[in-house]
Amino acid sequence: MIKNKIWLSPPHMGGSEQKYIQEAFDTNWIAPVGANIDIFEANLENYLGSGQVAALSSGTAAIHMGLILLGVQAGDEVICQSMTFSASANPILYLGATPVFIDSEIDTWNLCPIALEEAIIDRIAKGVSPKAIIAVTLYGVPYKVEEIRTIASKYNIPILEDSAEALGSSYKGKRCGTFGDVSTLSFNGSKIITTSGGGAIVTKTKELKEKAIFLATQAKEKAPHYQHCEVGYNYRMSNVLAGIGRGQMEVIDQHVKSRREMHEFYVDLFQNIPGVSVFSVPNTDYFANYWLSTILVDDTITNGITNEKIRIILGEENIESRPLWKPMHLQPIYCSYPYYGSAIAESLFNKGLCLPSGSSLSEEDRFRIKSVLVNLFNP
Ligand SMILES: *Cc1c(COP(=O)(O)O)cnc(C)c1O
DSSP states (O other): OOOOOBOSSOOOOOSOHHHHHHHHHHHTOOSSOSHHHHHHHHHHHHHHSSSEEEEESOHHHHHHHHHHHTTOOTTOEEEEESSSOGGGTHHHHHTTOEEEEEOBOTTTSSBOHHHHHHHHHHHHHTTOOOSEEEEEOGGGOOOOHHHHHHHHHHTTOOEEEEOTTOTTOEETTEETTSSSSEEEEEOOTTSSSOOSSOEEEEESSHHHHHHHHHHHBTTOOSSSSOOOSSOOOBOBOOHHHHHHHHHHHTTHHHHHHHHHHHHHHHHHHHTTSTTEEEOOOSSTTEEOOOSSEEEEEOTTTTTTOOHHHHHHHHHHTTBOOBOOOOOGGGSTTTTTSOEESOSHHHHHHHHEEEEOOOTTOOHHHHHHHHHHHHHHHOO
16 A cells, blocks of 8 residues: 655645735736735735845745845855755856855854854955855754854855745744845745745845845836846746745744644654754754754664665655755865865764654654654664
């Protein structure tokens, strides 16, 4: 008997999404402009508590746009967390700039402040001051916000906060998506809320938001004919898809709660299994949406059961799990670029696994996951 697939992080509709899509049809705003976009942006601004939001076609487009707003140009160097999804780094290459990769630290798995400062000092000594720092909030756990900001300020380098995975997370009561000089969000199918595909840029000022929208809609100057003084992009979100986003904003609190319950479920499950630790925030300053629940497996303690073995056994039961993000400095496309750090990200990658974490997982799904894991560790 083939059991239903349990996905790692499937889309989870709230119920009113189609009503807002219908509104777009009823008003014929089947376009990258319309009320759904305006309201979705306002909802996000309200939720974040500070910042100005422009809805774009993807998180990747938002990072690209963010780097443009920060003035990154061909030949510049941009610092980027190595352990992340490739979409954090690819826009550096779109702009003809050079990525400089930084290791993770063990508490949040994000940018290591020590390696970051070492890199900045070394790049400056080599004659180039980095133009921006891309700081990621992996799996919904905030990076060391204060340490990273202190270093960025000391060398006067702006931060692009890639919070694609962290809508709903916060640090000292302030929401992720508000810590960068510009910040970015993603609403791809697997993220905490989705518009099927989509993203947003969060800016500090209304002027910058308007600049982002201007560039994202082909940089059309004010004139009756098509007049262009800058390179434009076609990066605006569709008003149809923003309708999905509106519906999703009504259930975001529930999504965060459910993801956190999945994390709690794994903490309980593994607490008596030596050698497996569930990744959790370092202290109460950090509040994680736990977009994905992840574990580290020490196979010297688990009698040789590795992360890969767990992945395969789950897969045999039609349960999806995934290795952690493979660090960029180990990727064929990026391994020739500068890298600073020791081997923290690499060791996390070698030992880690992402487990099913969707906000729509049922009690029965959890029972299936638990049975497989308990059988594996206590046969
Ligand atoms: C998903 C993701 C992105 C890209 O977002 P898209 O909307 O898929 O383009 C960027 N960075 C990180 C860390 C992500 O997880």
